Amino acid sequence: MSILSYPDRGPWGKSSWRGNCSGYIYKDLFERLKPKTFVDPMVGSGTSVEVAQEMGIESYGLDLHQGFNILRHSILERVGKPVDMVLSHPPYGGMIVYSGEVWGDTAHPDDLSRCVDDEDFHTKLQLALMNQREATRPGGYYGTIIGDLRKDGRYCSYQAEALARMPSSELVAVLIKAQHNTLSERKSYGRMALPFINHEFVLLWERKNMAMFSFLKTVANQAQARLTGTWRNVVKQCLMGLGGTANLARLYSEVESKCDKAAANPHWKEKVRQVLNTQPAHFKPVERGVWTLA
Ligand SMILES: C[S@@+](CC[C@H](N)C(=O)[O-])C[C@H]1O[C@@H](n2cnc3c(N)ncnc32)[C@H](O)[C@@H]1O
Structure with a gap:
């Protein structure tokens, strides 16, 4: 089933952490992909690593609120070895602002929830994904859980941008993750004819044995082919x-x-x-x- 829908979030992580993810999503993915080692570089309240630990998976949770910055620090260096799976759940579109609001007293300039605009976010997410990819062993999986957003009448597809900026030859899955109990679900948008966005995506790539230069060439060729x-x-x-x-x-x-x-x-x-x-x-x-x- 390519649609993941878990209304219950389970006992892992914290339901009070804004933007938390149901632990059943991670459980489902771990059961399918069977990683022995796992990293969540934006671990938030710790949902993913708690599930992983319960399943006997060696796991590492990193986050800006603990001093790990995915835009400045290498995941590979921090963990010390490539792992089977690196999955992130970044904040997007400034819907929930983390530094200075969910945690800490001040705004952090590299907080992904504080990007200046969508282009800033798209380039930073690409860097985050490249960092994740580097920490994944060849044959392992890296990916992200991300949604799209409609704001001021415009639809911004963060997931489509992420797909366009990573090598399509490594893409292995785009799953739909139904969202439950969100604040926007309870909002009323009056005259809007289009439905609320009630889903996110789980994007998964399988790391190939491709060095940085080939990676760059592949992504550049994709962009060039689109332009041509x-x-x-x-x-x-x-x-x-x-x-x-x-x-x-x-x-x-x-x-x-x-x-x-x-x-x-x-x-x-x-x-x-x-x-x-x-x-x-x-x-x-x-x-x-x-x-x-x-
Ligand atoms: C949507 S939350 C993750 C929620 C998590 N899946 C859970 O269930 O609790 C996104 C996290 O990304 C972190 N973050 C934002 N910018 C970051 C950065 N530059 N490096 C690492 N983590 C970052 C935030 O601090 C926040 O905890």
């Missing part, structure tokens, strides 16, 4: 608008009139020619300077 695919689709859509066939001059003027990208990229004409010339499965020349959809 988008340019291809822009040119395709413009050619479709011109009846499927057009000369370069007409195609340029169609792209320019329809597409913000052209205005944003000073080399856009070059980009259009590059797409036409390098993607024979999508575009064919009919005669010199005239292109048609393949």
Whole structure:
């Protein structure tokens, strides 16, 4: 079952810790993946490690409130060896602010619940996941429990960003985790037609034997493939608008009139020619300077 739904949180951790997670989620994942060693680098009230200890799994709980900062300290160094599983449950979207509110008297600048904006969070979460990945043995699992958020009428998908910023060749599961007893569940949003977000995601990657440089290359290639695919689709859509066939001059003027990208990229004409010339499965020349959809 790829939907995890546990209304009861069980006896582990603290129900009073804001943003705590049901211990049954961890129990379920441990039963499936059978780690012998486990780290939670954002352990909060300790739910995950209490479950792990009960199941005889050697476990390590770290958190900013105990002086471990995932954006500055290496998990691998702190634990001293790579482990079978590293799973985090970060705060997101500033829904619950931790430093200075849930714990401590002052705001911590690296507290993930105090990011300045979503982009700041996305890049910091990527660094956290890279840190987790480094502490995972090849063949082991690293992952995160994260939700999406709708604010000011906009939907921000933290999980989609996390997936895009990590190597898709290592992704092994995206599970839905139903949320229960949340404060937002009890709120009323008046006219809003769309349903409340009542779920989070459990994203799991399996660490491959890939060094940092290959990791970087893989993630960069993913981003590049998306960009190339988008340019291809822009040119395709413009050619479709011109009846499927057009000369370069007409195609340029169609792209320019329809597409913000052209205005944003000073080399856009070059980009259009590059797409036409390098993607024979999508575009064919009919005669010199005239292109048609393949
Ligand atoms: C959603 S809570 C985890 C709750 C936990 N799963 C439980 O059941 O109690 C998120 C935790 O991330 C921690 N945190 C925030 N920024 C961090 C950072 N930079 N490094 C390590 N932990 C951080 C917070 O202190 C908080 O305890």
